[in-house]
Amino acid sequence: MVFTFQNLLIVLKKMRIRMKSDILKELDRSSKIYLVSHINPDGDSIGSLLAFGKSLKHKYGEKVILLKSDKIPDTFKFLNNMNYLSDLQILKAIDDNSTLITLDCGDLNRIGAVNDSIKNFKSIINIDHHKSNNLFGKINIVDSDASSTSEIIFKLLKDNSLLIDKDIAEALYTGISSDTGSFKYESTDANTHRIASELLEYNIDKSKIIFYLYQNRSIETTNIFIEAIKKIEFHYHNKIGITIITKNMMKEANASVSDIDGIVEFIRDTENIEIACVIKEIDINKYKVSLRSKSYLDVSQIATHFNGGGHKKAAGMVVEGNVEKIKYKLLQLINKKLR
Ligand SMILES: [Mn+2]
Known part of the structure; x- marks a missing residue:
């Protein structure tokens, strides 16, 4: 041949x-x-x-x-x-x-x-x-x-x-x-x-x-969406959208883990946003972080940095520690990769 x-x-x-x-x-x-x-x-x-x-x-x-x-x-x-x-x-x-x-x-x-x-x-x-x-x-x-x-x-x-x-x-x-x-x-x-x-x-x-x-989102999902969206912070000229969902917020909304699916995409789909992050409390000082990007940023690299994984535009990880420190570290890391 x-x-x-x-x-x-x-x-x-x-x-x-x-x-x-x-x-x-x-x-x-x-x-x-x-x-x-x-x-x-x-x-x-x-x-x-x-x-x-x-x-x-x-x-x-x-x-x-x-x-x-x-x-x-x-x-x-x-x-x-x-x-x-x-x-x-x-x-x-x-x-x-x-x-x-x-x-x-x-x-x-x-x-x-x-x-x-x-x-x-x-x-x-x-x-x-x-x-x-x-x-x-x-x-x-x-x-x-x-x-x-x-x-x-x-x-x-x-x-x-x-x-x-x-x-x-x-x-x-x-x-x-x-x-x-x-x-x-x-x-x-x-x-x-x-x-x-x-x-x-x-x-x-x-x-x-x-x-x-x-087309069949539960009331609980809509309620936890409202709470999570209220807490969004925008950083770096609105290129990053980040929110934290606490166990207490989940309890108030009577929401389960799967009810928060879609929040991170909702944030991503805002104009100017390149990366969306949802930090969800799963235990004392333990958080599940979901990351989505819109065009160029490879979020799997960020997730891998924290021992997580995923795809270029959708990734996640579990991080332990103080939530404000986690958020700070995350924002610093993302900032380095933003254009
Ligand atoms: Mn899959």
């Missing part, structure tokens, strides 16, 4: 296909297949889990177990097959030929309490699209160009002739729609739209998905 760019692409493509059948080989020999996605689940995490889970159950039956690593936000309860999710007690019955498939997790901290049993799995298959993914699996299907893990799962199902039905298509569409901010973000390319269009061919109920994802 003559060494041209074209041939190199063909070789790379063949390697990818081989890698994919490596997954099936690994799953064939596993006595049990556990699937897990990240804690604080979002649409992509739940969508990819339910979709891949149902498809693998179709092929492998009872040996496929979907793990519930965290509480499912009400927003996503419209998806079918939620009854497939098992509580973590089921891990007591794990045997030594088990495989764990992690979905949408950049590192093993993201799987929550499942990580306590990590040594009991014979192998890990890591499927993800986070740029900061540290390739912790025996098999790693990590594509940071993919809009979502759901997009990767769709390709995987197709390339391996695994089941795609209406339920699976709805779960994948939910994942892609939520991770692309409803097809707004840069990661949304021709391929994303092509996949979305193929998913629509399965006769999915698109209006149902749009309703539950974008």
Whole structure:
């Protein structure tokens, strides 16, 4: 073969296909297949889990177990097959030929309490699209160009002739729609739209998905939004918008963790803002920080600085210490990167 760019692409493509059948080989020999996605689940995490889970159950039956690593936000309860999710007690019955498939997790901290049993799995298959993914699996299907893990799962199902039905298509569409901010973000390319269009061919109920994802916000969410928005501070010529949500504010608004989803994007979408930060109190002197950027700033670098991770325009981390000090350190770091 003559060494041209074209041939190199063909070789790379063949390697990818081989890698994919490596997954099936690994799953064939596993006595049990556990699937897990990240804690604080979002649409992509739940969508990819339910979709891949149902498809693998179709092929492998009872040996496929979907793990519930965290509480499912009400927003996503419209998806079918939620009854497939098992509580973590089921891990007591794990045997030594088990495989764990992690979905949408950049590192093993993201799987929550499942990580306590990590040594009991014979192998890990890591499927993800986070740029900061540290390739912790025996098999790693990590594509940071993919809009979502759901997009990767769709390709995987197709390339391996695994089941795609209406339920699976709805779960994948939910994942892609939520991770692309409803097809707004840069990661949304021709391929994303092509996949979305193929998913629509399965006769999915698109209006149902749009309703539950974008038009059914709870009163609690609206109330915590109001409180968080009241407290926004703008810095550096309104390029940074930052707010702090305390446990007390959450209590007053009767809000749960998933109710604050969307606040950071709301701040980002203000004119002139390049970066939005939401600092949420999770414990005494312990805060979860969410970061979003609009055009050029790579927030995953800032998150990595604090041992977090994510994507160029969406990242996060957990930081311990005094909140004012955290805020000061964050603002200093961001200032260095602002234009
Ligand atoms: Mn994702």
